[in-house]
Amino acid sequence: MAHVETHDPNTPLEYRSETGRLNILGFWIFLGAEIALFATLFATYMVLTHRIADGPALGELFEVKSLLIQTFLLLTSSFTCGLAVHEMRRHNVKGLMLWMIITLGLGLGFLYFEIQEFLHFIHEGANIGTSAAWSGFFVLVGTHGAHVTFGIFWVTMVLIQVAKRGLTPATSAKVFITSLYWHFLDVVWIFIFTAVYLMGMVMHHG
Amino acid sequence: MANKTAANEHGGFPWKHLIGFVLSIVLTLFALWIALETDLSLTWILIIIFGFAFLQAALQLLMFMHVTENSTKTKLTGRVQVGNILFAAFIAIIIVAGSVWVMTAGHAKHDKHDEPKTENHGGHGGEEKSEEHGSHK
Numbered sequence: 001m002a003h004v005e006t007h008d009p010n011t012p013l014e015y016r017s018e019t020g021r022l023n024i025l026g027f028w029i030f031l032g033a034e035i036a037l038f039a040t041l042f043a044t045y046m047v048l049t050h051r052i053a054d055g056p057a058l059g060e061l062f063e064v065k066s067l068l069i070q071t072f073l074l075l076t077s078s079f080t081c082g083l084a085v086h087e088m089r090r091h092n093v094k095g096l097m098l099w100m101i102i103t104l105g106l107g108l109g110f111l112y113f114e115i116q117e118f119l120h121f122i123h124e125g126a127n128i129g130t131s132a133a134w135s136g137f138f139v140l141v142g143t144h145g146a147h148v149t150f151g152i153f154w155v156t157m158v159l160i161q162v163a164k165r166g167l168t169p170a171t172s173a174k175v176f177i178t179s180l181y182w183h184f185l186d187v188v189w190i191f192i193f194t195a196v197y198l199m200g201m202v203m204h205h206g
Numbered sequence: 207m208a209n210k211t212a213a214n215e216h217g218g219f220p221w222k223h224l225i226g227f228v229l230s231i232v233l234t235l236f237a238l239w240i241a242l243e244t245d246l247s248l249t250w251i252l253i254i255i256f257g258f259a260f261l262q263a264a265l266q267l268l269m270f271m272h273v274t275e276n277s278t279k280t281k282l283t284g285r286v287q288v289g290n291i292l293f294a295a296f297i298a299i300i301i302v303a304g305s306v307w308v309m310t311a312g313h314a315k316h317d318k319h320d321e322p323k324t325e326n327h328g329g330h331g332g333e334e335k336s337e338e339h340g341s342h343k
Contacts (some may be wrong), residue, residue, distance in 0.1 A: 021277040021278065028290055036297050047309040064238070079223060082220070179271075198242075199241075202248065206243070
């Protein structure tokens with residue numbers, strides 16, 4: 001079981017080395033911890049969502065258009081990231097690179113619209129110190145945005161490695177792990193979409 | 207297919223990803239429609255949109271992240287992955303629902319008044335009781 005193993009030729013590259021397998025399994029465990037991290041931020045936000053002090057209500061400033069643009073950019077980037085891994089498993093380095101670069105572009109687009117939205121909120125008189133509700137909002141959504149920013153740098157560096165070293169058990173495991181990270185960011189966004197934006201708008205209008 | 211070691215993911219058209227993507231879009235738009243365009247009660251809106259959110263999260267995990275996939279011939283890693291994520295989801299629900307219940311069920315209502323606190327029996331009755339209490343003043 002040590003170093004030499006016989007493989008089904010169909011076994012994806014990222015699962016061929018023991019290090020690759022353990023890193024991927026370890027990353028799944030890490031994602032469990034990330035879920036707990038975001039859960040605490042969601043809890044804080046949802047407890048404080050009505051504590052708006054003298055500032056605007058959350059739902060008052062949310063806009064459907066901006067929300068949908070961000071949601072579709074991130075959702076599509078999760079899809080293209082999945083296609084990149086699909087191409088990697090066909091040993092198609094070009095396809096992997098292409099779809100991953102598209103993923104990065106969509107991620108950057110998401111960040112652009114998120115920052116625009118934050119600036120808009122601040123312009124409307126809702127910054128991180130306006131009220132408990134807005135503090136909760138900026139910390140939760142900002143932590144997610146920081147994750148996306150980190151993901152963009154991380155994926156970029158892994159792609160540089162793939163370009164230099166080609167697809168090996170080591171580099172493919174790294175690509176696979178970054179893909180898990182990227183999909184996870186979309187999973188978190190689904191709950192921000194629901195618990196922050198949809199709930200905020202329903203509470204305000206309904 | 208016999209042992210799900212991702213061998214079946216090779217080649218061909220990525221149907222799984224496409225189906226996951228389309229369903230995610232449908233769920234997103236449907237949740238938005240339910241939330242903003244229907245006259246359902248708040249409770250029903252919340253139940254439906256959070257139901258959709260968990261459904262969409264499951265789609266991402268199954269269709270995009272291959273959470274059930276095994277890295278070895280044994281079926282151990284897939285089980286560990288699924289078990290770990292389910293446990294994390296359980297923790298998350300307890301943290302969020304527990305915090306919201308503790309902080310909003312009305313237990314803290316009497317803090318508003320500057321008089322000595324009176325006993326508040328029962329969790330959900332908190333709000334009515336504090337109003338009653340106010341009218342006695």
